[in-house]
Amino acid sequence: MNGSIYTQIARNAIQEQYEGTSIDRDFYLSTYPELSQEKACFVTLTLNNRLRGCIGSIIAHQSLLDDLISNAHSAAFHDPRFPPLSKEEFSQLSIEVSLLTHPEPVEYGDRVDLAHIIRPHVDGVILRLGKYQATFLPQVWDELSDFESFFSHLGMKAGIGNDPLSYHPEIYTYQVQKYEEQSHD
Incomplete structure (x- = not known):
């Protein structure tokens, strides 16, 4: 299609x-x-x-x-x-x-382990800790290209601060098919 x-x-x-x-x-x-x-x-x-x-x-x-x-x-x-x-x-x-795609849970030991699992520019990430949750589409890697910055901003978006991985939150990844339309000038 x-x-x-x-x-x-x-x-x-x-x-x-x-x-x-x-x-x-x-x-x-x-x-x-x-x-x-x-x-x-x-x-x-x-x-x-x-x-x-x-x-x-x-x-x-x-x-x-x-x-x-x-x-x-x-x-x-x-x-x-x-x-x-x-x-x-x-x-x-x-x-x-x-x-x-359907989100898949990520099993990880610590932040170093997670940094080896997450694929920048490929994986969208859901961060969940109790009632707090946020996601970034894979496209966000274009602006927040390093692992620490990406997760710091994701933690802020979720409302749990700029060091969310210190709480060992649940992490899920998904991928996207992206379709763009150019501006209508």
């Missing part, structure tokens, strides 16, 4: 908000039956090469079509780090969709 359909669906899901239209789910499901499979995805929005919203699912819990629509809408209008996307911003937006 052509990956551009994923970014097209995400764009249409956001556009619905401005035009009062509705995505033709029957069309997409009959044309692309694989969209009915349960799959987890993230939708990342960028404006002028800067993050403008990113929301996703770590575990598949609904059809890929529903996950795409829900996450695109949430990234545009409900990411707590940003105000709702304006119609003017929408016209200049770039959209990236990441399809996630």
Whole structure:
């Protein structure tokens, strides 16, 4: 299946908000039956090469079509780090969709051991400690390319501080298939 359909669906899901239209789910499901499979995805929005919203699912819990629509809408209008996307911003937006594999637990002894297991630029990482949890997609390695910096920021995102590995949290990895759309200028 052509990956551009994923970014097209995400764009249409956001556009619905401005035009009062509705995505033709029957069309997409009959044309692309694989969209009915349960799959987890993230939708990342960028404006002028800067993050403008990113929301996703770590575990598949609904059809890929529903996950795409829900996450695109949430990234545009409900990411707590940003105000709702304006119609003017929408016209200049770039959209990236990441399809996630099922997360796998990582068995590790200590931070050195973990550093040998984690594959930068390949693995997305979920860090979990009690009720605290955060994830970084593999794309985050582009900005936080060293192991210590990556995990320090992940710990901050989870709310457990910049040395999360000192608590020996649960670690899970997953990989993504990434589909990018260029900006609509």
